[in-house]
Amino acid sequence: MSGFFVQNVWMIPCLPLLGAIIAALGARRLRSSSHVPVVAGIVLAFLLSCGALFSASPEATTWVGRWLPIGNLEVPVEFRVDGLTTMMLSMVTFVSSLVAIFAVGYMAGDPGYPRFFALIGLFVFSMTGLVLSNNYLLTYAFWEGVGVCSYLLIGHWHTRPAAASAALKAFLVNRIGDFGFAVAIIWLWAVLPDHDLSYGNILNGSTLAALPEAAKLGIPLLLFWAATAKSAQIPLYVWLPDAMEGPTPVSALIHAATMVTAGVYLIARSMPLIALAPGVQVLIAVTGCATALLSASIALTQNDLKRVMAYSTVSQLGYMFMGLGAGVSDVAQLAVMAAMFHLFTHAFFKGLLFLASGSVMHAMGDVIDMRRFGGLRHRLPFTHLTFAVGGLALAGIFPFAGFFSKDEILLALKSASYSGAGQGWGWVYLLIYWVAIVTVFMTAFYTARAYFMTFWGPEKLPSPEDPEAPRPEPGSGHGDHEPHGPGQGETHDHDHGHVGEESPPVMTLPLLILAVCALLAGICFGPTHLFEHHLHETFGWELLGHGEHGSDLATALISTIGGLLGIGLAYRFYAAESPVPGQLATRFRPLYEASLNKFYVDEAYDWVVVKTTKALAIVCEFLDIYLVDQLVIGIAKLPRKLGKDLLAGYQNGLIQFYAAVSALGVAVLLFILLLF
C-alpha cells in the first residue's frame, strides 16, 4: 500500500493542474461553478498527500519521465517522497483546499472568477511540484512556476494600477533571487564530476566532501540569495507587503502559507550543503534576525490590517531563517526541524489570520483600514473567535501552535550560542536570541493591536465620511503613504448589501478548521515529537549534527512573558479609547513616522535602484535613437537612393530596352564565367 502512494505521487501535482485546465477551458460553460474542478483536484491531492505522509522514507523516489536529455546528462522528472516533502505536501494541499473553499465565498461574483481558480490550481501544481522534485533543475522550473502564478494572482485585478505595479514589483524582485538560484545551479553543475544535479547525488557525504572550497562557500551563499527573494528577507523583502494588492485568499495562500516558504524549504532541503559553510549560516541567522526585527517594528504602526499581516509574515519568515541559521555543529538537526516546525504551524495560523482579515474585509465592504471600523466582535462572532485564536498562536501563547514552534527556534538559537562558541560565533547567536525575544514582544503587541482595533472598542462601521476615507489629512499624524488610498480598497463586484454581516458558512468553515489546527498543531506534533520523527525520514539530514537538547523552561517562560506583556500593553492602548498611543506617537515622532513609512526602504530603493536604472534607460534610449536607429535608417535609405536617383531614369517602359539590358547582363555574367 505504501508503494502505491510513492508510485502515484505524481498525481498530487497533476490533479490540481487538471482541475485548473478544466476550469480554464470550460470557463464559459462553468461560469460561477468554475471552482468545482479546482477544489476537487486540490482536495483529492490532499487525500493523496495524507497517504504519502505514511509512506515517506528517505530513499523513496519515483521516476515519472524524461525531461531534459542533454548529451550524457539526463535531467529526469523524478519525485522524492521523504519526510520533508510529504510534510510540505500535506501542509500545502491542506491550506490550499481550505483557502480555495474560502475563495468560493470570497470571490463570488468576481468577473475573473474562472481565471482566479484556474490560477490557484496552477499554483498548487507548481508548489507541490517544487517540494516534490528530486533535482535542483526541476525545483528551479517549479520555482519559476510559483513565481509566475504569484505574479498573475497579485495582478488579478489588473485594471487597478496599484495591483499591476505590485505584481510587476513582486516579479522583478523575485527575478533577482532567481538569478542567484540559476548561478548556484550552474556552479553545481560545473563542480560535480558527473554533472548529476539530483539531490541524491549532491546531498551525500562523499560528494559534499569532494566539493572545492570556493563552491562550499559560494553555492550556499547563492542558494540563500535565491531564498531571500522568494521568502522575503532583507534586502529583497519589499515585494511582499505590496503583494497584498492581490485578493485576500491569494495573500493567505501564496504570500503567507505556501509560496513564501519555498525559500525556507530550499535551504532546509539543502541543509547538508549549507552546513558546510558556518559563515553563511551566521549570515542567514543575522539576516533573519534583522528582517524579523525590522518588519515587526514596521508592523507596529501600520493601519492596513492586511499590511500588518504582511509584515508579520516577513517577520515570521525571519524567525524561520534564524532557525535555519542556528544549525551549526551539533545543533543542526534541531535547528532545521525547529524552522520547519515553525513553517508548518505558521502556515495554519497565518493562513487563518489572513482569511479572517479577508472575512472582515468582506463584511466591511472591502475596507481594510483599521481606523475605519472597530468593535466588530458581536457582528462577526466567528471571525472574531478565529482571529483571536490565530492571533494568540502568532503571539506564541501556550498552548497555541506558535508557542511550541517559536520556542523551538529560540531553543535552537540558545543552543547554537553554546555550540557556536567554538567557532567564535557564540556571541552573535546570543545577541540574535535576545533580539528574537524582543521581537516576540513586538509580535504580540502588533497582533493584539490589530485584534483590539478591529474587534474591540465602540462598534463602528466604515462610512464615506471617515476622515481617513478619501485622502489622509496632511499633518494629522496619520499620513497614509500607501500606494492606494484605503478607501478605494479592493474593487470587485461584491454585493454591498451585506455590509457588517458575518460571512457565509463557506467562508467561516475553513476559518474554523484552520483555527482548530492553529490551536492543536503545536501541542499535537511538538511535545509528542511526532513532527520530529517524521522529518527524520528526510534524505540527507542524517548527515547533520545532532546532540541531546533538553527543553529549556527559561526560554519558554521569557518568551511567554514577552508575549503576554505585548498583549497586555496593546490591551491598555487599544482595547478602549486611550490617549497614550497618540501621545507616544507625538513624543517619538521621528521613530513613529519612520515606522509608518516603512523606514523609507521603498524610497531608498527607488533612489538607489529604480532611479539609477531609469537613468541608464535614458542613456540607452539616447544611444538607441541616435546611434542604432540612425544606422538602420541609413542602411534603409541606401537602396532608395540607389534606385530612385540612379536607376529610375532607365525605367523607360520600352520592353525591348529591358530585354536588351537582360541580354547584356547575361552576356556580362557569361563573360565573367569564362574569365574565371
Add this chain to the structure above:
Amino acid sequence: MIDAFTLDLLRNYLLVGAALFALGMLGFLSRRNLIVMFLSAEMMLQGTALSLVAFGRYHGNFTGQVFTIVILTVAACEASIALALIVILYNRRSSLDVTLWQDIREEGVPAASPAQEASEAEPIEPVPGPESYPILTPAGIEPAHPVQPWLERRK
C-alpha cells in the same frame, strides 16, 4: 551506337542552334510588332531545343530529347497565353505596336517615340561593294494603316 556522332557533327548542330538563338534575340530586340516579337522568342526557344537534342544525341542518352519535349509543351501553353494577351492588347489600342505600351515607365521619364526618331533619321545608304548586303526596311517605322470605322465606334 550505329554511327559515330562526332564532336564535329555536334558543332554543326550547335552552330545552327546558336544562330537561331541569336537571330531570335535580334528580332525580339529590334521588331515592334507584338506577334513578330513573339515569333522571335519562339525562335530563340527552338535554337535552345536544337542544341539540347544535339547534346542528347552526342552523349547517347534521351535527356536532351525529353527536355525538348517538355520545352515544346511549355511553349505551346505559353503561345496560347501570349496570343490571348496580344488579342487583348490589340483590342485596347487597335495596334500591335509595342511602343504604345510605355505606361510602366518611371514617373518623369519622357516617353520614347521610335517612329518619330526613325522618320527623322538619315536614310541608310546601301553599303557599296560586290557582296552588298540586302537592304532592309528600317525597323520600327509604324506602317500606315487605315482606321477602321468599328474601332472608331469603340473609342
